[in-house]
Amino acid sequence: MREHDSYGSTTMRGKRRKFDDDDPTFVKRGRIEPALKEDPDLPEEGDRWSTWDGALHGPEPRPDWVRTEYGAVDTELGMLKTGKEADVFLVRRAVPGTDKISMLAAKRYRDGDHRMFHRDAGYLEGRRVRRSREMRAMSNRTAFGKEMISGQWSAAEFGALGRLWEIGRESDLVCVPYPVQLIGTELMMEFIGDWETGEAAPRLAQVRADPDQLADLWRQMTDALSVLARAQVAHGDLSPYNTMVHNGRLVMIDLPQIVDVIANPRGGEFIARDVRNVANWFRSRGLTIDEDELIERLHFEAGLR
Numbered sequence: 001m002r003e004h005d006s007y008g009s010t011t012m013r014g015k016r017r018k019f020d021d022d023d024p025t026f027v028k029r030g031r032i033e034p035a036l037k038e039d040p041d042l043p044e045e046g047d048r049w050s051t052w053d054g055a056l057h058g059p060e061p062r063p064d065w066v067r068t069e070y071g072a073v074d075t076e077l078g079m080l081k082t083g084k085e086a087d088v089f090l091v092r093r094a095v096p097g098t099d100k101i102s103m104l105a106a107k108r109y110r111d112g113d114h115r116m117f118h119r120d121a122g123y124l125e126g127r128r129v130r131r132s133r134e135m136r137a138m139s140n141r142t143a144f145g146k147e148m149i150s151g152q153w154s155a156a157e158f159g160a161l162g163r164l165w166e167i168g169r170e171s172d173l174v175c176v177p178y179p180v181q182l183i184g185t186e187l188m189m190e191f192i193g194d195w196e197t198g199e200a201a202p203r204l205a206q207v208r209a210d211p212d213q214l215a216d217l218w219r220q221m222t223d224a225l226s227v228l229a230r231a232q233v234a235h236g237d238l239s240p241y242n243t244m245v246h247n248g249r250l251v252m253i254d255l256p257q258i259v260d261v262i263a264n265p266r267g268g269e270f271i272a273r274d275v276r277n278v279a280n281w282f283r284s285r286g287l288t289i290d291e292d293e294l295i296e297r298l299h300f301e302a303g304l305r
């Protein structure tokens, strides 16, 4: 039986970890806003009541570890990573006094004033927003427009994770974190890593694999790419940094910009770019890869040829 106190926040402290390639990473540990604990409306342990009720929920059938109890409490265990567009926090959601525990990654998209818009232009371009007040607000980057853009990112990623999670459940050929819930700009999903220690799984870029493991990871990657192509989508930002490896299993993350390769006139290019990004990494580790052949096959599977 897992005892929820056995992996409390103390085990998380004092470790410095670097989580990203491209960003100056600032990792903060410890509780957030301890002063709020005085509030009588807050639970006796944890930082807040579970926000499950009132959130949008992920696809069913839900994994049995998803905590749906009203009495569950959320405890912030610290920041996993801060990035240009979103911060990712580790949250434990548990029913006090029981072994009903889940570990969640809470990805909080920044509002417009605190993030960079490098992905927004391409994304908004192919996006039809009917209500023109909203379209104008987004293109003028008013406060309302910025909030809407962040909300669309989290909603897009929540939708993409749900869709791929369902495909993965049926085919077992693609693996993504289960999207637990969405509230506004905050997406909470399955934490990929050690639930006891709170240690996140390594990203592919950090993995040292022997030739057999490398070949197996590449096979998993091509299987996943194939499933995506047949679903007529491209990840859109696939890289060794947006792929984690957990217990030998390849897990794709960071999917807000998922591309519909039929609707998008450059769909084929997005597929090719995803393939090249990961193929380069595998090749640099010594694997022989024919990426042009793979791209051609994926285009065919997506119905583009």
Ligand SMILES: Nc1ncnc2c1ncn2[C@@H]1O[C@H](COP(=O)(O)OP(=O)(O)O)[C@@H](O)[C@H]1O
Binding pocket: 019, 020, 080, 081, 082, 083, 084, 085, 086, 087, 088, 105, 107, 177, 189, 190, 191, 192, 193, 200, 201, 203, 241, 242, 253, 254, 255
């Ligand atoms: N579900 C998860 N489980 C564990 N760690 C995660 C999870 N999602 C994100 N992370 C961590 O946060 C980092 C940033 O997440 P990502 O979705 O790639 O956002 P960004 O847009 O900042 O690149 C990841 O590289 C990983 O280290």
Ligand SMILES: [Mg+2]
Binding pocket: 241, 242, 254
């Ligand atoms: Mg990323």
